[in-house]
Amino acid sequence: MPSSHRSAFSLPDDLHYLNCAYMAPLPRRTEEAGIAGIRRKRNPALIGPEMFFEESDAVRAAFAQLLGSDEAERVALLPSVSYGVAAVARNARLEPGHEVLLTRDQFPGNVYGWMRAAGEAGARVRFVDPPRDPDRPGERGEGWNERILEAIGPRTRVVTLGHVHWTDGTLFALEAIGARASQVGALLVVDGTQSIGALPFDLAAIRPDAVICAAYKWLLGPYAQALAWMGPAFDDGVPLEETWIAREGSRDFGALVNYRDAYAPGAVRYDVGERSNFALLPMVLASLELVLRWTPECIAAHVAGISAPLLAWAREEGWGVEHDAWRAPHMFGLRLPPGVRPGPVQEALAARRVAVSVRGDALRVSPHLYNDEGDLEALRTALAAVV
Numbered sequence: 277m278p279s280s281h282r283s284a285f286s287l288p289d290d291l292h293y294l295n296c297a298y299m300a301p302l303p304r305r306t307e308e309a310g311i312a313g314i315r316r317k318r319n320p321a322l323i324g325p326e327m328f329f330e331e332s333d334a335v336r337a338a339f340a341q342l343l344g345s346d347e348a349e350r351v352a353l354l355p356s357v358s359y360g361v362a363a364v365a366r367n368a369r370l371e372p373g374h375e376v377l378l379t380r381d382q383f384p385g386n387v388y389g390w391m392r393a394a395g396e397a398g399a400r401v402r403f404v405d406p407p408r409d410p411d412r413p414g415e416r417g418e419g420w421n422e423r424i425l426e427a428i429g430p431r432t433r434v435v436t437l438g439h440v441h442w443t444d445g446t447l448f449a450l451e452a453i454g455a456r457a458s459q460v461g462a463l464l465v466v467d468g469t470q471s472i473g474a475l476p477f478d479l480a481a482i483r484p485d486a487v488i489c490a491a492y493k494w495l496l497g498p499y500a501q502a503l504a505w506m507g508p509a510f511d512d513g514v515p516l517e518e519t520w521i522a523r524e525g526s527r528d529f530g531a532l533v534n535y536r537d538a539y540a541p542g543a544v545r546y547d548v549g550e551r552s553n554f555a556l557l558p559m560v561l562a563s564l565e566l567v568l569r570w571t572p573e574c575i576a577a578h579v580a581g582i583s584a585p586l587l588a589w590a591r592e593e594g595w596g597v598e599h600d601a602w603r604a605p606h607m608f609g610l611r612l613p614p615g616v617r618p619g620p621v622q623e624a625l626a627a628r629r630v631a632v633s634v635r636g637d638a639l640r641v642s643p644h645l646y647n648d649e650g651d652l653e654a655l656r657t658a659l660a661a662v663v
């Protein structure tokens with residue numbers, strides 16, 4: 277996949293932006309869709325009742341397609357991951373003695389909602405630690421996955437984690453974890469924010485109960501939008517808000533005061549109020565269409581290809597890099613070699629206009645289609661200057 281995709285974005289020419297896991301740059305098409313969306317409200321006469329539904333439905337269908345599903349109505353339109361987690365946690369039927377299993381140091385957007393729900397139900401949140409064997413720095417992922425499988429037992433009600441760890445791209449074997457969870461009757465809730473869009477997600481094989489995903493990273497979308505796919509376990513749940521638009525029959529604007537008990541089918545009941553955002557939804561749709569056109573498979577292959585020389589160099593120079601089998605292609609952590617402090621590393625990166633994130637004791641590198649070998653070489657040069 278050629279880096280000519282850079283022209284689909286408006287990144288400054290001299291910036292080596294290797295930080296999609298922080299925030300994706302807005303594609304030009306998405307920006308245009310947003311501007312057109314804002315302009316529509318200049319003349320509300322042009323915003324017909326059908327527009328409250330058609331764009332929402334198109335976004336649902338596109339996200340479902342990305343997961344390999346044709347059940348658009350299973351997709352809910354949300355403002356954030358935290359919002360989706362609160363809705364799912366509220367309907368997870370936690371009881372005293374239940375455990376909610378998470379991986380250590382998970383992003384808080386998928387932690388606090390569980391803490392609240394577990395606390396209220398007399399259940400507990402349990403974090404599974406990675407092994408910390410200094411002799412096997414590149415084999416943390418394998419041991420961590422083993423520990424997760426071992427931790428799932430009769431008390432487990434929910435297992436909730438990412439496909440990758442957000443700090444360093446450690447890969448979690450969701451298929452095996454999901455199979456073990458379903459053996460004990462536990463729900464699998466996936467935070468797809470750091471993977472969906474750049475790492476293929478096989479819904480049919482993983483069989484999660486819910487997948488929640490912010491739009492502003494690997495979906496290349498705007499901030500303040502998130503999407504959730506909800507399985508049958510949540511079909512009869514209670515949403516966080518009682519929106520009128522999620523009730524059956526809401527398309528008939530003349531009959532809205534014929535109040536109905538029934539919700540629209542699937543996950544629509546979990547939509548945020550005023551979900552038909554006329555500026556942000558067209559942006560989400562434009563971005564999803566790009567990701568569907570480029571495909572997660574090709575995006576992953578491109579970033580794996582351009583990162584390979586840097587990873588080989590980093591291993592030789594003593595940077596801690598996870599074994600290839602247990603790290604994602606699209607984002608990876610480089611743990612600092614002994615004696616190297618983060619401060620000088622950050623200065624060297626800033627001097628060469630290289631953008632990555634520091635998370636814990638690792639640099640998190642997360643390239644995309646707009647990057648090429650030159651960006652990774654700039655990173656290598658910066659790192660070589662400090663070891």
Ligand SMILES: Cc1ncc(COP(=O)(O)O)c(C=O)c1O
Pocket residue numbers: 355356357358359383385386438442467469470490502
């Ligand atoms: C794994 C993960 N989940 C969720 C989020 C965002 O959560 P929220 O949408 O609640 O702000 C992030 C942001 O960095 C993240 O890395």
